[in-house]
Amino acid sequence: MTSTNDASINSTPASGATSYVLVLNCGSSSLKFAVIDASTGEQPLSGMAERLGSDDAEIVFKQNGAKQTQALTPHTHKSALQALVTYLLGYPALVQSLTAIGHRVVHGGEHFREAILIDSLSQQRIADCSNLAPLHNPANLLGIEAAQEAFPQLPQVAVFDTAFHQQMPDYAYLYPLPYEYYRDLGVRRYGFHGTSCRYVTAEAARLLNKPAAELKLIIAHLGNGASLTAVKHGHSVDTTMGLTPLEGVVHGTRCGSIDPGIIAYLAHRLNKSTDEIDAILWKKSGLLGLSGLSNDCRTIEEAAANGHEQAQLTLEIYAYRLAKAVGELMIPLGRLDALVFTGGIGENSSLIRARTLDWLGFLGLQLDSEANEQCIRGKAGKISQNGHAAAWVIPTNEELMIARDSVALAAAAQGEQA
Template sequence: MTESLVLVLNCGSSSIKFAIIEPASGGELLQGIAERLFSSEAQLIVKHNGEKQLTAIPDADHKAAMNAIVEQIHQTGDLAGRIGAVGHRVVHGGERFRSSMLIDDEVVNVIASCNHLAPLHNPANISGIEIARAAFPELPHTAVFDTAFHQSMPEKAFVYPLPYELYIHHGVRRYGFHGTSFRYVASQAAAELNRPLDDCALIIAHLGNGASVSAVLNGQSLDTSMGMTPNEGVVHGTRCGSIDPSIHEYLAHRLDISIEQVNDLLWKQSGLLGISGISNDCRTIEDAADKDHKRAQLALEIYAYRLAKEIAALMVPLGRLDALVFTGGIGENSVRIRAEVIRQLGFLGLTLDEQRNAAAIRGVQGPITADGSRACALVIPTNEELMIAQDAAQFIAQ
């Protein structure tokens, strides 16, 4: 019997990423993105059988883009008839969801109640869910939450040192993100270490335009660097990460700008972009640093330094370290960042193997520390789409 496929949807504020996946093998039979939505440059890019097709969808909103995606799926052989479930990435599930959930109207309402916690993401996620449920009404739809993995954190890790009533009445607490990625990478790290997941002490660094680090003990999140929003913790591409909270008021008064404008500065004009002044892309910054661009060099130094400090801090809840794991676009491909972080963490027993580190790019998985290293560092490409597909596949009628 042919295996049922899963349509995976990641609906962002101005894009919809999608893939049709075989959940058992992880094979992607179709993938693509509808991007630049709400603009005259909106387009749909579809990859199938090694070929890429681009279709202009000017001024498309989420509904128009989703309709274009569904049309493409129906035009691609018998794939539409083989889809047995739809999996949706949902950024914020608050405290209500500790695992992926079969979507019904009540689940959608609870996701909507978390909109204030993720105003850029959750409304778009809900829009994608509603449009996809209308397009595929006969299929089970599953919500897979970025925050669910971190619901295992103890109270001492997620409660902020603020008046406790702010947590009770307004949900002000650390939630953490990238949970789907951490869950996948933790299982792969256990396999690389040849030991059961429930006997692994891992620090996982998911490094992309958004970056976070998590302490994972025996498959459970103990603490993580992102907080109530994805703008806490380490340096990001355009976000500042952790800073003195009084900077907000200081900037508002000194620059005579609104709190919304301060937030725009901290979310969209800071991080690698703000320090370097040239880009939020680590590759561009590394190229400039090699040409003696001083601020590019400083951006990389700050990035690696603050990342190393965060990793070291997460040793407190973890207690021991079986492996430090790098994932995400920067984590999987920046030889330079990994080398600098490991150099600064030598006191943890990490000894870099330069040849292994140089070879671990473009999807290569494996150790980057020397055989005699007291602790291990790994590079593991993440696969959030596969985790979403496998979660959704559990709800396919047998």
Template sequence: MSTETSLILVLNSGSSSLKFAVHETGARTALLSGLAERLGAAQPTITFKEADRKATHALPAATHTAALDAVLAELTRHGWLDRLTAIGHRVVHGGERFAASVVITPQVIADIESCSHLAPLHNPPALLGIRVAIERLPTIPHVAVLDTAFHQTMPPRAYMYALPMWVYRDHGVRRYGFHGTSHRFVAQEAVQMLDLDPADHGLVIAHLGNGSSATAVQDGRSVDTTMGMTPLEGLVMGTRPGDVDPGALIYLMRRTGWTVDEMDAMLNKQCGLLGLSELSNDCRELGNAAAEGHEGANLALDVFVHRLARHIGGLAMSLRRLDAVVFTGGIGENAARIREMTLQRLAPLGIELDAEANRRCVGGTPGLISTGNKPAALVVNTNEEWMIACDTAALARAGAEEQDSLKEIA
């Protein structure tokens, strides 16, 4: 079997869902993708998407095992199961233990499990997905691709909080950063699109969606980022507030008598664009409402853009120089008005918007949205699944080569 025809399965396991994609080695476009939903609830379903079809089916049980079995049955139906050479698993939090993607071993599973207290909503379902997949396909390599790994190159001045050192030593409280797989992919794409030196460049990447973060990338390495110990810090998001004075939260808890869990629910589900607008967390809906004069929608978008521009400017100061600001994610790739508003506020950095190019770069069209002057502004379509597939294929191939070399020595 040639590596050109081998397949990689990418799994992203959530508490009530299983997202998946099947990539041919070296091909960015998935042959098959989809989502199993309502796991652990009534009426679970799975949706398969291909170039020429989309179909949704009921699952026989509301479990991750049933969802993965349905995926494997679909691979078998296509005659692809024998071509499957490895499985890549998205894992949100690797703490300080992982600085790169890694082939999964019992020790790796234990290390991911030891980080679960840092991401209690994300790591346990990821581990469940890993265990189910290994049980079903134990003879092929499984690879963990961790969102936090890319940010492990940040220096202490960027990741440390000014709290007593024992808080860091004893409890691991520091900035970890997230969206690392997306930021890494987009940085590589931007370097190629702008013909920059891979070993000498400075980018600020804004990954904007319902969850948003921005990262300063120096020579391909993360040197600063907006998300912190949790995804609550930094930019305004769909339902999260981003930066907020912790004293205000202490004050609010004292005034309301809220429990920690009630405060946690408010911060994760009721803030951000939704909380400010009192209308929606969807940037498209807010844009339409703002155009019709909705006061809350206008305020939400203005705060969103103000915070974004302020953070981009701050992150630029973590670089030797700024070559480009790069927009990605659902909002970054499609909301031309948000990009325009942001770049207007970044005028002190010398970025000049090309309004016509900015209008063209929507709906999956990447490209330069600034004039020829530097720094540049750029839209890049992120592709986290393909990045995971690439890491998985490379590690699986390296493992096979290592195994072959050991056989030769033996």
């Protein structure tokens, strides 16, 4: 396999050719990638490397409706990135059309309020935030470093999950802890899924035919990680995730908000270290822990339909906690123009949406059952009856948002150099 050191690519787009952005999303055990036309959203190449770190790690390339799967040895992020570069080398015209590399970076701390062109200083600051996101930022840096080696002539852009929430007021992001923990250690609410929220906010404004500056939204990004965000006049004013993506509503394998006293209680009763308890909260809780079956909502819904009582209870807890979070986020908004469901569960689980709205009738949200059943597999639409507030399904597209940011910053940098 060609290494990234050997596979350095001179990527100057041909005159008049379509310009694409390579978007990289390095997770703790995965790598998502896509080559995207930022103006149209077209993706001539996409794919994912999964189960990195395990013996069955593999990478899947999707191109022109066809799939190609390749086992990865060694089972590392670097191996996956090398496989991607090697694959791209087989398509020189596509490589020549690349104008930038866009990287999803999970945690930007208080350093970054918007997307940035990556330089040595910003790269060090991303590394400094690794203590806030130890599962994600080191993986994000691997993607950045590999892309810099493979594409040395291309602008590298970092787009931060936390950036959209950096305008939250201090009374929303500070925890009731000794103030020096915030001042000296950066302990505060940061929030995540910000790139998704930015995209969905713009789409909601378009679909509701109102400027984002006039809207008050609650965006429920529901996937294996789940968060709700209150968006007022185009800006995040509060969100359910906190210092880390562990806080908030029920996640796939993460517990969400719990009494912090539980940590010491379990450590004592189970004779486990705080690190061991932390691993349980991150990897063995949420939908997986409650159901005892899976972190996949589809599996739990199927079991519930077949009479599995624990699965039924799991879904009720999930919907109830979502509805509670909506109620809390009404406080900074005052009124609600739209509750928007997005993410894998939000876009595809008509059952979760219906059960959540059942709890929210007091807000004037009444389900349109037929519309709700139709809004799956990427279809946007209003799923509530006419009333004071509306519920919508709006598919997110974080990769397109990253591509757009990358094109804009690359063009600005080119203009400055001209």
